[in-house]
Amino acid sequence: MENVCLRCGRVLKNKKSINNKYGPVCESKMLKEYYSKRQITIDELLKGSAMNGGMDKSL
Numbered sequence: 001m002e003n004v005c006l007r008c009g010r011v012l013k014n015k016k017s018i019n020n021k022y023g024p025v026c027e028s029k030m031l032k033e034y035y036s037k038r039q040i041t042i043d044e045l046l047k048g049s050a051m052n053g054g055m056d057k058s059l
């Protein structure tokens, strides 16, 4: 079976990419997406917790 990137379907040639199941480009894109989503979430959490006096039981 061929090892292909789960995101774009390109054939993965190096062990690290095969291990990750994503090529290096897709991996960095996903990391950026992940952190940008987290930043928005954290930002919203901070705004919300600031309005709630800094207390957030969900954390």
Ligand SMILES: [Zn+2]
Residues within 6 Å of the ligand: 005, 006, 007, 008, 009, 010, 022, 023, 025, 026
């Ligand atoms: Zn890819």
